[in-house]
Amino acid sequence: MHIDTRAILAPRKSEFGAVVPPVHLSSTFELDIDSVSGDYAYQRGSNPSRADLESVIASLEEAKYGFAFATGMAAVSSVFSLLSPGDEVLFSSNVYGGTFRYVEKIFPRAGLTGTFFDDLGSITSEDLSENTRMIFVESPGNPTLRVVDIERLAKLAHAHGALLVIDNTFMTAVLQRPLDFGADLVVQSATKFLGGHSDLLAGAVTTNDDELAENIRLSQKVFGGVLEPLTSFRLLQAIKTLPLRIARQQENAEKLVAFLSDHPAVQTVLSAGSFSDAEREVHERQAKGIGAVFSFELAQGYDLKKFLHALEIPSFAVSLGGVESLLSIPATMSHDGMTQAARDRAGITDGLVRFSAGIENIDDLLADFAKALDAAQK
Numbered sequence: 142m143h144i145d146t147r148a149i150l151a152p153r154k155s156e157f158g159a160v161v162p163p164v165h166l167s168s169t170f171e172l173d174i175d176s177v178s179g180d181y182a183y184q185r186g187s188n189p190s191r192a193d194l195e196s197v198i199a200s201l202e203e204a205k206y207g208f209a210f211a212t213g214m215a216a217v218s219s220v221f222s223l224l225s226p227g228d229e230v231l232f233s234s235n236v237y238g239g240t241f242r243y244v245e246k247i248f249p250r251a252g253l254t255g256t257f258f259d260d261l262g263s264i265t266s267e268d269l270s271e272n273t274r275m276i277f278v279e280s281p282g283n284p285t286l287r288v289v290d291i292e293r294l295a296k297l298a299h300a301h302g303a304l305l306v307i308d309n310t311f312m313t314a315v316l317q318r319p320l321d322f323g324a325d326l327v328v329q330s331a332t333k334f335l336g337g338h339s340d341l342l343a344g345a346v347t348t349n350d351d352e353l354a355e356n357i358r359l360s361q362k363v364f365g366g367v368l369e370p371l372t373s374f375r376l377l378q379a380i381k382t383l384p385l386r387i388a389r390q391q392e393n394a395e396k397l398v399a400f401l402s403d404h405p406a407v408q409t410v411l412s413a414g415s416f417s418d419a420e421r422e423v424h425e426r427q428a429k430g431i432g433a434v435f436s437f438e439l440a441q442g443y444d445l446k447k448f449l450h451a452l453e454i455p456s457f458a459v460s461l462g463g464v465e466s467l468l469s470i471p472a473t474m475s476h477d478g479m480t481q482a483a484r485d486r487a488g489i490t491d492g493l494v495r496f497s498a499g500i501e502n503i504d505d506l507l508a509d510f511a512k513a514l515d516a517a518q519k
């Protein structure tokens with residue numbers, strides 16, 4: 142079945158023929174006295190509401206296993222828990238700010254090394270050492286939307302006995318399925334598109350590998366960063382409209398990118414695949430469109446603050462992926478955890494604006510942008 146159908150299909154039959162599965166808030170479950178066992182025992186280990194969600198998260202990607210976490214960073218942390226002291230992880234320099242902070246603050250204490258590449262897409266065998274255990278990448282990257290060839294990186298990683306992890310937050314299974322291109326694990330901040338209404342925090346991990354799944358399940362139990370039942374239920378409801386929302390959000394983003402690219406007040410527009418013909422070709426091969434997020438810079442002679450004050454529809458806020466358009470300045474907001482040098486290397490200039498298109502009427506968005514760009518003239 143297609144993904145829009147899989148997003149809707151109830152994960153199980155419910156009592157009374159309820160079309161929407163109930164929420165089970167119970168922290169503990171009665172066990173059979175003789176065998177001391179049951180379907181569920183204690184909420185952290187597993188519970189019906191999280192299990193419903195996890196089965197749909199797996200199904201969206203047609204993956205064997207899906208796991209739900211309390212936040213995207215808890216999902217990222219569970220993936221890093223697969224590492225041992227001495228291991229090296231390769232990253233692209235435009236990785237999510239929170240992930241960068243993890244590498245900078247926690248890796249040294251854990252005896253791990255994070256090595257950053259400005260262009261992870263062009264690394265070769267020589268860039269991997271015998272300690273390289275993982276390549277961790279976002280494609281498209283945040284906020285410069287650089288694209289890497291997932292299949293090529295998977296082959297490179299596997300030739301060295303390393304894992305390829307893709308943070309697929311910007312695409313979701315609707316637009317890109319990294320496991321199909323050889324990635325070992327996919328992580329997502331479900332706070333963004335999966336949740337889609339800027340009203341919950343959650344994270345997801347998917348994999349087809351039995352042993353990796355066992356270890357991710359272990360990290361749920363020992364770190365305890367799991368998603369609780371009520372939010373699991375709300376996320377499950379939100380996912381039903383994910384394919385619809387993304388289609389509309391991407392359409393709005395495409396029209397805004399076209400408009401801004403031709404506007405004299407705009408100097409650069411960055412979107413997935415826009416960096417080079419080679420990246421466009423790779424992105425078209427592994428994904429179904431640019432997604433809903435793009436970045437841009439105003440031209441000389443235009444004032445960013447005036448522009449932001451004049452915009453009426455988008456909220457000035459971190460995060461992305463919701464039905465409401467959001468706009469942010471990565472250098473001082475989502476990526477302030479990065480050093481200035483790291484931002485410079487990644488091309489995250491102080492004037493770079495990141496935009497996440499919502500589902501508003503496109504004519505209203507275009508009119509809002511046109512008016513604000515006029516108002517920004519110095």
Ligand SMILES: *Cc1c(COP(=O)(O)O)cnc(C)c1O
Nearest residue numbers: 212213214237308310330332343
């Ligand atoms: C937001 C985000 C995260 C972290 O997710 P939280 O839900 O905020 O913990 C990780 N990766 C990417 C690409 C993100 O945008």
